[in-house]
Amino acid sequence: MSLHATAEAIDIGGFELTNGRRISLLADWNGEQDAQSFLREAKNGACKWFATTLGPDYNSLHADHFHLQSRGWGLCR
Numbered sequence: 001m002s003l004h005a006t007a008e009a010i011d012i013g014g015f016e017l018t019n020g021r022r023i024s025l026l027a028d029w030n031g032e033q034d035a036q037s038f039l040r041e042a043k044n045g046a047c048k049w050f051a052t053t054l055g056p057d058y059n060s061l062h063a064d065h066f067h068l069q070s071r072g073w074g075l076c077r
């Protein structure tokens with residue numbers, strides 16, 4: 001059973017900045033350099049808070065979102 005079922009995991013597909021700019025994993029993971037940097041910093045930052053963090057570097061199923069999970073084994077990919 002997925003940990004989403006017990007609210008122990010959340011998927012994040014993108015961000016809307018205070019200036020209104022939208023940065024999405026699908027469009028920007030390999031997009032403009034500043035957006036790429038933002039998304040990688042977001043992922044690396046999430047790894048400090050969540051026990052499991054998966055994104056586009058993990059597999060194609062996660063090409064459009066970060067999977068952030070409270071349980072796991074320190075996986076950060």
Ligand SMILES: [Zn+2]
Nearest residue numbers: 009010011067
């Ligand atoms: Zn997920």
